[in-house]
Ligand SMILES: Nc1ncnc2c1ncn2[C@@H]1O[C@H](COP(=O)(O)OP(=O)(O)O)[C@@H](O)[C@H]1O
């Protein structure tokens with residue numbers, strides 16, 4: 001199986017993805033970490049030095065590379081991954097995609113502590129600005145996220161809840 005986690009920054013894709021991979025005993029990959037590893041620099045440095053368009057191209061390339069190399073994997077994507085370069089089609093065609101839906105107010109709470117390391121959020125002056133940016137971003141991305149066959153809405157996205165959702169999907173598919 002390939003299980004892909006999509007959703008907004010702060011949704012918990014990386015955190016939950018790691019736990020799911022351990023539970024399923026398959027490799028865990030974080031797409032941002034794969035890009036960082038190949039580029040030998042942080043996501044923030046890539047954005048600052050070469051811009052978002054360059055990052056999106058690398059993201060699309062590395063996604064396809066991961067899919068080709070890993071028949072079994074839990075992959076935490078970046079928040080924007082499904083919204084560029086037909087990446088969503090790649091995800092839908094090659095594995096099971098789960099959208100982690102988390103209310104913006106909760107995303108703000110989680111991201112206030114870590115926003116500095118996330119280039120699209122780093123320059124925002126305060127929590128209100130962060131919330132506005134997240135609302136705008138989600139409004140633009142919702143149409144992509146909603147195409148995932150599975151969705152888990154916080155606060156019920158525990159490891160066990162997601163495992164049940166996945167098992168039920170395979171039983172009825
Ligand atoms: N279910 C959760 N409840 C509360 N905080 C969480 C949860 N999942 C992740 N976090 C916290 O939110 C922040 C972002 O989590 P992360 O897994 O990096 O999200 P993403 O990869 O979707 O951006 C981290 O500080 C993490 O500890």
Ligand SMILES: O=C(O)C1=C[C@@H](OP(=O)(O)O)[C@@H](O)[C@H](O)C1
Nearest residue numbers: 008009010032078079080118119
């Ligand atoms: O939402 C986005 O466009 C991005 C989210 C980040 O990943 P997380 O969703 O893991 O924060 C990372 O890919 C990059 O900073 C761009």
Ligand SMILES: [Mg+2]
Nearest residue numbers: 013014076077
């Ligand atoms: Mg992440």
